[in-house]
Amino acid sequence: MNKQRCPACGSIDITDEKKSILIKKPFGGQDNIEIHENICSICGSRGDFFNQNELLIDETIKKLQQKSIENILNYFIDNKMSMSSIERALEIPQRTLTKWKNRTNAPSSAGIALMRFIKLFPWLLEVAENKYDYSEAQKIHINAAIQKLLPEMDFCKENFVEAGGIVATSRSALLYRYYKKKNINNQENAFNEVTLVTSTE
């Protein structure tokens, strides 16, 4: 029987040890698994010399990806987003998401990536509803950004945005500035100004 050899230096002085690694997937949590690690006593190289870990890592990833899909779909349900309307907007066959959730079918990598994006940016569904029209998509995108930004701004605070700035895309911009101005009685007043400029084409 051929002795197993270190692929780097050819030595037969190799050991097989267990090593714990953490596999994480977005929205799917994490899992600690034990894999084989071969170590060469002569050259110090280490790794999976004989392809023993591939299947275990693959299965763990599939398990976490299934979990992430279930978590995402439960999030949609909890936030009153019907799976039927999501399927309609994205033009994917009805009951696809239910089948993913119930494990009747496994989602593809593309399907998983899509669900992650929808979870992070639900406004993408509105873009789909508007048939991916570029102008509409830009408006939806900017509106979503402003809705996120506005609650963070306290317009009543005196020291709001001390200097000024801009949040912009190629067709729209939100400008904000702070300045002081003397009134007719020579009293200095502070102003916070927010302007939204957007193309209507």
Added chain:
Amino acid sequence: MSYYRYTDFKKACKNDRDNVIPINNVLENARNHFNLNTKSQLIDFIQNDGLENLTFVNTKDWENNPNKDKPIKVDAYEFTSMYKLGYIAFMHNDETNKWLIKSFHLSSNSNMVIYLAMEKAGLINKLEEEHE
């Protein structure tokens, strides 16, 4: 000049995958920094020209070679992939007939990513003209 022909390494990734072995922290880095979770995914990525803008860095002797009479050369390259700048080093042992991927990680020259992106967009020349 590189010691190995990169095309030979790439060909091995396509036709002789059992003889391409990632060692040390290669798979961990591939998983953590490049979303390449398994040896198969890493090798698929390489053979599918995933290493873009490949730039030869240097050739060195493998420092851990126990047989100093028969030095083994290691070729190192930088590459880009989307917004990332990576580094790969590999070697071939004629005795074991194995390609070893010795290093695979983010390059420390990360500023180059922005530079390369701007160069691709034609902005570097534009900036240079403005400053002349």
